[in-house]
Amino acid sequence: MTITAADVKALRDRTGAAMMDCKSALAESDGDVDRAIEILRVKGQASAAKREGRGTEEGVVASYIHANDKVGAMVEVQCETDFVARNEDFKAFAYEVALHVAATAPSYVSSDEIPEEEREAERKVFAEKAKEEGKPDDVVEKIVEGQLSKWASEVALLDQAHVNAEKHDSKSIEELRQELAAKTGENIRVARFAYFRVGA
């Protein structure tokens, strides 16, 4: 069957994948659009996994000071090349992360960074509360695990939905990071952040 330029363009608009990838996915699926999307998704995940392992030596530092000068955030976002570091989408992402940090004051970049003692202290509080409410032991454990993972996502920057939900379709910082990684073709890493509030 014949794959037209319009078919390729339509698939590209739906998936955001590169023209060449759309063309070969349509060829592989014999023009079946749903199957082509599936092919692109699998391919995308494979290349994302490959990206995640790559080193990030370049990047930018961005800051956001709240209008009243009482709250400020600074972030370091890394990528692989200076070419991407100078890309407008990359800079915009770094700025949006700084703005988000100023608004939500997270404690960690990723939930992996939460120290075990802090996690255990939270676990204890949740468990005691569930027991006090008279829940049976086997239920307590499940409740605690649920509350613990909810709490972890609240203190970890990457798991938080961007504070400007309208602009970012309620996506999390991690989802926005992955999108940017796919778009730029580079591994993107939110390396660190600082949050200052006057007198706090």
Next chain:
Amino acid sequence: MTITAADVKALRDRTGAAMMDCKSALAESDGDVDRAIEILRVKGQASAAKREGRGTEEGVVASYIHANDKVGAMVEVQCETDFVARNEDFKAFAYEVALHVAATAPSYVSSDEIPEEEREAERKVFAEKAKEEGKPDDVVEKIVEGQLSKWASEVALLDQAHVNAEKHDSKSIEELRQELAAKTGENIRVARFAYFRVGA
């Protein structure tokens, strides 16, 4: 003798003290300008000492990102009232401190904050070096103390001469802080800073 408005104005221009203070200093010194300056200086030190003990709950957060987006600094500078926090001189000082931090990457705000272990490690290095150079024991101690205090001033923000020496007459951050405190009449405190450099 008669103190004219022009005398008061001239003294004010030389010292930066308030009109009323200049007038009473000239009255006290019987119009002797040098003596009036001395009186103002003593008075200034007394009020500075009084200020230093006062609480600082207000202030601003300021940041400076180097033009290439590779280096950033954020600082919190505190004062006593929101009135001073909104003062242009105060904001300018906070900005100048952020700019300075981005340029020099200090390790501590004040040399008091240097941990004892770090100081001892430096002391050891300096002492060994001085001994290797064959200096007698009583001289080694003096050399080491000198080097140690020089090193402390290099890692401590307040002791550093502002990086823009021309603009700030080679004054240290601490000197600029004291000037601002005298000018605003409030206790000013550089509370903390963060310094990020991409990949470092």
